[in-house]
Amino acid sequence: MERAREIGEGSSSSFREQRNLREKERRMRMKHLFSILSSHVSPTRRLPVPQLIDQSVSYMIQLKEKVNYLKEKKRTLLRGEVHNRSEGSSSHQPKLSISSRDSTIEMNLVMDSSNIKRVLLRELVSVFEEEGAQVMSANLQNLNNMTFYTIIAQAIICRIGIDPSRIEERVRCIIS
Known part of the structure; x- marks a missing residue:
């Protein structure tokens, strides 16, 4: 009976250690990912995570708006080119x-x-x-x-x- 209890305790202890190790690896990975994000969003200074996420969201919105603006500008330029050609301007x-x-x-x-x-x-x-x-x-x-x-x-x-x-x-x- 004591032998069974020792085996059971040993397996729960190793399970706990594995879980702790996985959690530690997860935290290290998240820290690394936040570090990469920070280097893109605010390369000059380190920000707390909530502020980093806020700035990242704002930055992505700005980029999306810029992409839309540039697409519209390209469309306008191409439309102007087609319009000028139809007028016969060489x-x-x-x-x-x-x-x-x-x-x-x-x-x-x-x-x-x-x-x-x-x-x-x-x-x-x-x-x-x-x-x-x-x-x-x-x-x-x-x-x-x-x-x-x-x-x-x-x-x-x-x-x-x-x-x-x-x-x-x-x-x-x-x-x-």
Whole structure:
């Protein structure tokens, strides 16, 4: 009888240890996942978990809104291209838009591929870099005889920022 009780106690003790070990592994994994999330949402400072989750939700909502905005902008640009073609216009003037928010600046340029002057993406990127911006994304896309340039950059020194009007002026000199 005592022998049976010893075996029973031993198995419940090892079961408890296994459960504790699994719980410890789960906590370590969650801590690691929150650490990764924190590095994406707030890389400069560590936040408490509830605040981290709130900021993550806000960040995802902002990203979703930006995606919707960009999709709509693309649709509008493509509709404008189809509309202009139906009017019989063979050469389009370049369309340039520059927007800035906080220390980030975004440039969208649409040019007709039949334009005599070809603009190199590296020329546009160099304008941003010379104006004190670090280029985070630069994209060139050819679609239906149109060339779409998109550059997203961030100020190297946030306190100083970037002057969008100066960048616009220099880009217009390149494309004209």
